[in-house]
Amino acid sequence: GWPACGEIDIMENRGREPSINHGSLHGPGYYGANPLSSSFTLPGGQRFTDDFHIFAIEWESSAIRFYVDDNLYQTRTPADVPAGQRWVFDHPFFILLNLAIGGNFGGNPDSTTIWPQMMLVDYVRVYRDANLPVPTITAVSISKKNLIVSGTGFDAKPKILLNGEQQKTLVDELELGTLVGKKVAKKIGPGESVILQVKNSDGTLSSEFHFTRP
Numbered sequence: 001g002w003p004a005c006g007e008i009d010i011m012e013n014r015g016r017e018p019s020i021n022h023g024s025l026h027g028p029g030y031y032g033a034n035p036l037s038s039s040f041t042l043p044g045g046q047r048f049t050d051d052f053h054i055f056a057i058e059w060e061s062s063a064i065r066f067y068v069d070d071n072l073y074q075t076r077t078p079a080d081v082p083a084g085q086r087w088v089f090d091h092p093f094f095i096l097l098n099l100a101i102g103g104n105f106g107g108n109p110d111s112t113t114i115w116p117q118m119m120l121v122d123y124v125r126v127y128r129d130a131n132l133p134v135p136t137i138t139a140v141s142i143s144k145k146n147l148i149v150s151g152t153g154f155d156a157k158p159k160i161l162l163n164g165e166q167q168k169t170l171v172d173e174l175e176l177g178t179l180v181g182k183k184v185a186k187k188i189g190p191g192e193s194v195i196l197q198v199k200n201s202d203g204t205l206s207s208e209f210h211f212t213r214p
C-alpha cells in the first residue's frame with residue numbers, strides 16, 4: 001500500500017505519444033490510474049526521441065514544480081491532495097531510471113514494436129538550495145535516559161544520528177533548537193565516545209559532533 005511513501009515521476013514518455021511527457025505524483029489515495037498529473041507537449045510535432053531534453057523538478061517540502069527544457073508546466077502542493085489523504089513528499093527519495101516494457105500505462109508490446117529499445121541518459125544532477133538551513137550541533141547533554149541535542153538550522157522533522165544510525169527523535173515545537181533523543185543515552189556507556197549528527201527532512205546532514213559521555 002501507500003500509507004507513508006510516494007513516487008515522483010519526472011519523466012514518463014509513452015512510445016505511442018512520442019511528443020508528450022507526463023509528470024506525476026503518486027501517494028496514498030492518489031496512485032495507479034489516479035495520480036496528481038499533468039503533461040507537456042513538444043511544439044511542432046517534435047519527438048522526445050529526436051534529441052536530448054532536460055527533465056527537472058524544483059522540490060520543496062510543500063511544493064513541487066515540474067519542468068521540461070526550462071518550461072514550467074505543473075506545480076503541485078498539499079492543497080492538491082484528495083480530501084482526507086496525506087502529502088508525503090517532505091522526506092528524501094531514491095532516484096530510479098528505467099525503461100519499462102508493458103503494463104497499464106504504456107501498454108504491452110505487439111508485432112509493430114521495434115526492438116531493441118534503449119534510453120540514453122547524458123547526466124543526472126541534484127542541487128541543494130543554498131538558502132536552506134544547515135543543521136549544526138552546538139551542545140549535547142544527558143537527561144536520565146535521553147540525549148539532549150542543541151543547535152541551529154533544524155527543520156520541523158529532524159533526526160538524531162548516533163554513529164550514523166538514526167534514532168527516535170522528539171522535537172519541542174516551542175523550542176526548535178533543542179532535540180531529544182528518546183532513550184539514546186542508554187546506548188552510550190560512561191567514558192564512551194560517539195559521533196552525533198542531525199539530519200533534516202531534506203536529507204541535509206550536520207557536521208560530525210564528537211561526544212564523550214562523562
